[in-house]
Amino acid sequence: MQKRAVVTVVGKDQVGIIAKVTHVLAIHNMNIHDISQTILQDYFTMMMLVEMADKAHLDTLLHAFEQVEQEMNLTISIQLEDVFQAMHRI
């Protein structure tokens, strides 16, 4: 079953954030549908809507994100889109 998920990245703006995060997505074979990104008072915030091809890779994906988080001092989260639908749409 294909599901969409929301990836959010927050952290201090620096070179290579998008490159690193999208690289992780690419090696996990996850297609990006939409990206929106802003910089709020030096803080980089990015949200991506991605296609989750296979949930079986979730653990390795989370692990890969963890490494990027540590390396670049970011907070990355990934959540299935349904939860946002449930909370904000009737």
Place this chain on the structure above:
Amino acid sequence: MAIAYNEIQETIRMVQMESLDIRTVTMGISLRNCADSDFNKLKENVYQKITSYAGQLKPVAEQVEKEYGIPIVNKRIAITPIAEIIGDATVEQTIELAKVLDQAANFTGIDFIGGYSALVHKGFTKADLTLINAIPEALATTDRVCSSVSIGTTRTGINMDAVGKLGEIIKQTAELTKDRNSIGCAKFVAFCNPVEDNPFMAGAFHGTGEGEVVLSVGVSGPGVVLHALKRYPDADLGEVADVIKKTAFKITRAGELLGRVVAERLNVPFGIMDLSLAPTNAMNDSVAEILEEIGLESVGTHGTIAALALMNDAVKKGGAMASSYVGGLSGAFIPVSEDNGMIRGIEDGSLTLDKLEAMTCVCSVGLDMIALSGEASAETLAAIIADEAAIGMINKKTTAVRIIPVIGREEGEIVEFGGLLGRAPVIGVKPFSSAKMIKRGGRIPAPLQALIN
């Protein structure tokens, strides 16, 4: 319709900054077909049934929590009240059964198993008495088993013989676990008007009207409500109610979604969503602080009950719109040891046992996680239960008592219970005796349902 940027941010803020979590997914399992005249067979049946139904509960819940990015703090099991299946077993055998439940809980990796219970609001069966007598030892020798006893309902009145007995049981439990701050009592609750589908501990059991197996969910979220209110410092109370309502709606929707996903993956019917706001000792995850945010200098002062009534009702209104199956206790919890604001209120002297009792008139669920002076007598403990049960009986609501007479500790000391159970300042009880009333025993008749004033 696509989800807007600020909506995504709101959800993430709730989880990362405001302690939004699912407090518990609780699997209710009927053990009625486990009864057997051979007690060893009964134990085997119980162990097999629990471990086979709930074996996947923890891994599935953990997977769902990962996928949706919302923590599920506890995974729990509620079972048929044990008194209903033990038949002619002895007290020793019933204690053994508690250990079997503990082993099953351990094996499945769940946090608590509730339902070491008896319903005696009208009278005792032999099995009920056996179970009640087994409670102190059972709680002292197990870690994850929770026990509850129903001692009154609006339709039957209050079984004061049972109330008197529970005073002694609580005292014994406290004595048996005195080297651990009498923690055994934290796993026991006395109920008036208990509900059959409560997912919260220590009072969860799988009621007789329930099906074979069911999955229920309890959300948390005082932190989210608190932060939402902080954004409206000058709103009038109607608007405050509205803010709480909208927030409760969102929390409940998230909880129901996750609960349904877990239930579906376990191939178990979804039961109910419990709307209770359940605090934790995490920073700003406090019900007391919500009341203070509404405008009280310290929880317990004049106005506390009005603020609590407003909050509790608004949570229910928002939650009821968000979920089709609301049940359980669905009221604000005010456990003292698990709520930093309540602890502070007692330390500052603004919050007292009497005020806590009054607060339970307008919210679920009763006197919860209150550390009392170890000198409180069994009769005094029983009388506290009787008072609380009377509030529930007359107001047609659930009330509960989970009090911990901490042996060897006196008023003003702080005791640590650890983990989700938190820490609590010891409260003194009144020095005057209630022994004669408790000694009378008997049953307080069911109240009139008309002429209500």
